[in-house]
Amino acid sequence: MAEKKEIPEALSSLFEAVLSYQDTQEGLSRVRSMAQSAFGDDWRAKLPGILEDCPDDIQQRVKTNIDRALTYEKAGSVWTEISRMLDPRRQIDAAQVKAQLPDMEKWLSIFGKAGQDLIARLKDKIAQTEANPSVGGSVAAGNYGLTVEQLWNFDHFMRLKTYYDQTISRTSARCVHLGGLELSQYPYFGYILDLLDEILTFGMEIVTPPYAKIVQERYKGGEAALKKVLMEYKAEFDSNAPPEMLEEEETMDDIKDRLGSLADKNEVEEDIGPAPDGFEADSEPAGQQPAAQQAMQRPQAVNAGPKMMKAPQKMPVKAPMQAKMPIKRPAPAG
Secondary structure: OOOOOOOOHHHHHHHHHHHOOOOOHHHHHHHHHHHHHHHHHHHHHHHHHHHHHOOHHHHHHHHHHHHHHHHHHHHHHHHHHHHHHOOOOOOOOHHHHHHHHHHHHHHHHHHOHHHHHHHHHHHHHHHHHHHOHHHHOOOEOOHHHOEHHHHHHHHHHHHHHHHHHHHHHHHHHHHHHOOOOOHHHOOOHHHHHHHHHHHHHHHHHHOOHHHHHHHHHHOOOHHHHHHHHHHHHHHHHHHHOOHHHHOOOOOHHHHHHHHOOOOOOOOOOOOOOOOOOOOOOOOOOOOOOOHHHHHOOOOOOOOOOOOOOOOOOOOOOOOOOOOOOOOOOOOOOO
């Protein structure tokens, strides 16, 4: 009689995440975080390999959930890419995107009508671009001397920072209700670290010289305040991220060299400016902001971007759940 397999202790957390997987952003984040801890950046290719150590009685369930998680992640990345293409400030290569449509339709089919609607909007933009190539968006923006991609980078950083601050506030409240957990003990803390990592990536981009003017005018406190908050985020990330997330990260000394001296630590920290176009904070309904804040508007020469789109969080056969899909840095316009 063959000896029954047992789950290796080193993979127990990963198996638990896979067995409890649901098609939601949190479910995917947990599997991804545990798989990255076990396998590093090559986790997608290595994840199916855990079936070799899987007990026979749960093997089929584990295989099914691995397939679901990898499919959901790919579909989510396609959703994000199409959402980026639909930004009216972005220019698209109609012929190139048209050739990719069948593959995009295949992946977005798991989202049912929502996926079909997104594809329909993309087809409309392709048709408009073919009829009038200039409708796809301008290559460069006059304001602040930035390209469209650079403006997107700045707006995306502002959205990420606002979303991160709200996430920390809400998660801290959940930790209290869960019996006083430390934030780092929260089951989906890995998702928070992923978000913080992306903020740092974009933050280190917008402290470079080309962004100096827009940072001075649209970030409350200017460059000094931005550098100070990035140093705080970097310290938070370094003190909580697992080793495999730090291998290719810059050290604190590297960051200090790039950011220069910090703003006076005795200063009263100021809030950032108005929320990005299309963003409405849950705690402050639109139309009820202070008058001074309402007066601070985005310069008229910059086209407002679309509201951040949300990807469906369930397969069509299940009830939908709302959750944000992370938005990735856009590729240069083709």
